[in-house]
Amino acid sequence: MLEELPVAPEPYAVELVLGVERLGDQVSDLLSRHATGWAVDRMPVIDRCLLKMATFELIEELEVPVAVVLDEAVELAKSYSTEDSGRFVNGVLSAIAPRVREKEPEKTGAAPPEWLE
Numbered sequence: 001m002l003e004e005l006p007v008a009p010e011p012y013a014v015e016l017v018l019g020v021e022r023l024g025d026q027v028s029d030l031l032s033r034h035a036t037g038w039a040v041d042r043m044p045v046i047d048r049c050l051l052k053m054a055t056f057e058l059i060e061e062l063e064v065p066v067a068v069v070l071d072e073a074v075e076l077a078k079s080y081s082t083e084d085s086g087r088f089v090n091g092v093l094s095a096i097a098p099r100v101r102e103k104e105p106e107k108t109g110a111a112p113p114e115w116l117e
Helices: 011-022 024-034 045-060 066-080 085-100
Strands: none
Touching (some): 011 024, 024 085, 045 066, 045 085, 066 085
């Protein structure tokens, strides 16, 4: 899909797409376990995409603080999805974050949990 775009996307957009693809099963598993009452494939498309990108960032982009990942995803959900999407995205990511990040890496230098590798 990326190769077919008429204009090359920003490098970070490519990193997000490839990262979500690479960690697809792990990301989907986390979403399934923490999106109470929602099947991943039944979520609004925008919410699902934002949740996948943000979950990837929580797992792999350790230099990006949790609060920044959550805030960006919530703001995008509020702007581009349903009326309740901001709260939904915030709730799911708030449940996932402590599972994949024990503490902020700036303070601990912590790596992702072993089960994600």
